[in-house]
Amino acid sequence: MTLDGLAAEATIAAFAFPLLLAAGMPNRFLRPLAAALAPWAALPALILAVALHGRATIVSSAAVLGMRLGSAGTVTRGFLLLTACLWLVSSLFARAYLAGDPHRPRFWVFFLATLSGNVGLVLAEDVASFYLFYGLMTFAAYGLIVHDGTGAARRAGRVYIVMALLGEMSILGAFLLIVGADINVALQDVPRVVAASATRELVAALVLVGFGVKAGALFLHMWLPLAHPAAPIPASAVLSGAMIKAGVLGWLRFLPLGAAALPAHGSACMVAGIAAAFFGVALGLTQRESKTILAYSSVSQMGFMTAALGVGLSNPGAAPAVVAAILFYAMHHALAKGALFLGTGVARATGSGWPGGLVALGLSLPALDLAGAPLSSGSLAKISLKDIVAQAPWGTTWLPWLLSAGAVASTLLMIHFVRRTLPRSAERLVPGAGLWVPWASLLLLDVVLLVRPPIAPADLGLLVAPGTLWAAAWPVLAGAAIAAAGGRLLRRGPRVRVELPPGDLLYPIDAALMKLKRVLLAARGAWASVDVQQRGARLVPIGRLSDRLLGAVERGEVALSAFGAIGLLFLLLAVLVAAAQRF
Incomplete structure (x- = not known):
């Protein structure tokens, strides 16, 4: 078989293999085989991303509405690589993490279906296929969030599904305006079609809101801090590392980047992105649960990507640099955040002594990445963002300072996370290989991303330039100094504890709805009397x-x-x- 033939088979297997395993899991005769293969379900996608990308495009007229799938293009290859890596490592972690869970088959059904949808939407090359796989991923993820069956998990699931449906309605409205009577519009033609549309402002607004729900954009993020703590740890890793990137991919696919200028939308994205960067940190610092802290960190980090998107919408000439910067930042964030989530599971199974020391080191490395420490992939990602700030239509003098202040804030939040996550057991417990080997593999992948990033190799020299080293170091040092000073004040002064409930903006909404309910019940009682x-x-x-x-x-x-x-x-x-x- 030729390489093109292998690529075609791998393209189909990338989404079909996990879907077939999910279908076989409920059958008691097929379940042992499906359970044994489930941890490796993302392997075809990884092979396609690493060795066979761009060699074949699958076109099927037999599928409902037709289907075009392929792995060509820098954006597709980058998102396919981060998606496949994170899902494969999280699947292997889940095998050991859920070994004693009586509902493990049910978990695998939803996990594998979500994986299939996530990979399929990355490979999709037409609007209908993208929407099909996006819907599969969205609704299958509900089963991961409510897996534990607790009251908190069910509430998180309700909030998630309501917000997901609102996002789906916005996306469907945008798609209908884009495609008109031709549902099989190719994704490569969408920016041109949107730019030429008489309703492009409305389409762009619907796309920003619809995919903003999945991306955790400001005011659309409320499901994140509820869903991440409720879901099992391997599910949280892919929810934060891979699934919210599907929202970013939707923005890149369906907005007229480089084809039309939308200054109002761009300005809104820049303001909302910078605000989210500080909002996520401010609320994350009030949390005590590790996964909730990481959820608010995702809100903050996605804010940087939203701000970069705003530059591309305002200045079409900056679109290629914006897309490259967002792609690299998404890959960096996916691997670092996945490592932090899996690290919380390893920390819970680790005691004191040298095992605890190694876990502390392993948690600190991706935390420093997110803070943008020198000689890290996070530093390179921040450099790529700062390079496009000069192309913003306004704010070029103060935007770099806001990005640096955001790095200080990220450092504070990561220090808070590590403090809350460090192993606390007095026993010298060593986590099993099924937990620490996948986690260590993800840490190694983050280092590989630094050595071979999806940017020009010459840009790697920026990491060791004296000016770059200092620009990356001072926000981390400032954040560490503020954290140390704040910790000393808290130890010496009165105990002050501020803890806002996860979901933040939902609570005033819930209070208003409860008040409305009481008013309606009172009116009903008065009417009945x-x-x-x-x-x-x-x-x-x-x-x-x-x-x-x-x-x-x-x-x-x-x-x-x-x-x-x-x-x-x-x-x-x-x-x-x-x-x-x-x-």
Whole structure:
């Protein structure tokens, strides 16, 4: 078989292999084989990303709405590499982490389906295929969030699915405006189509909001600090490391970067991005749970990418540099954040002595990456962002200082995270190889990214330039000094504890809704206390009808809550869509 043939097979296997394993998991005869292969489900995607990328494009007219898949292009290769690496390492970690979980088969079903959707949307080359895989990833991830079945997990799942549906509605509206009557618009043509559209401002707004939910953009981030602590650790690693990058990929695919100037949207992204960078740190510093701290760190780090996107929307000439900077920053963030999440699981299984010391070192390395310490991939990522600031239409004097201040804030948050995560057991416990080997592999991959980043090799010399070293070092040193001074003041002064609940902005919304509910219940009680004769006999049938309708709605909600009913409805919808395409 030729290399092109192998590439074609690998392209299909990249999304089909995990999906077939997920389908085989519920069958008790196939389950042992599926469970044994599940940790390796992302291997075809990794092989495609490393050795066979760009060699073949799959075109299938037999699939519903048609399908085009391929791995050509710098953006596709970069996102495929970070996605495959993180999913493979997290899968191997999950094998040991969930070894004693009685619901392990159910976890693998949702985990593998989410993996298939994540890989498929990266490979998609047309709008319909992208939306199909994006929806699969979005809804399958719900099962990962609610896996533990606790009250907190169920609430996180409700918040996630409601916000995901709002995002899907915005994305679908944008897609319908983009494609019109031709659902198979190629993704490479989308920026041109959007730029030429009479509704491009509306399309861009819908795209920013729709994918902003997944990317954890400011005011659309509330599901992140609830979902990450609720999900099992390997699921949290891919949620933060890979899945939120799907929102960034959606921005890059469907916004008219380089094809049209949208200064209002660009300015909004820059303001929202810089605000998110500090907002995430401010709320993260009030948290005590490690995974919640990392969730708010993701909000902060995604803010930097949002600000860079704003530069590209405002200045079409800067688009190539913006896309390259966002790609490298996304790869750096995915590996570092995945290593931190998996590190929390390793730390929980580690005691004092030399094992604890090694875990502390392993946690500190990706934490320094996120802070942008000298000679790290984070430093190189920050350099790439600062290089495009000069091309911003405004704020070129103060934006670099804000980025440096953001690095100080990130350092503070990472110090807080490491303090809360360090092994605390007095026993000298050593984590099993099933936990520390995948984690160490991810740390090694982060080093490889520094040696072979997706940028020009000549730019690596920037890392050792004296000016660059100092620009990367002083924010980290300042953050460490502030943390040390703050810790000393807290030890000597009165104990001050500020802890905001995860979900932050949801709580005033919940309070307002509860108040509205009390008002409506009070109004209903007052109405019910009025004599029936005074209301008029004709209102009695209306009341009975409303009671019947409410009862029917409640019964329908119970029926639809079953997975079987949902599956039948989804199958019926797929059949109707397929039939519509045939006539």
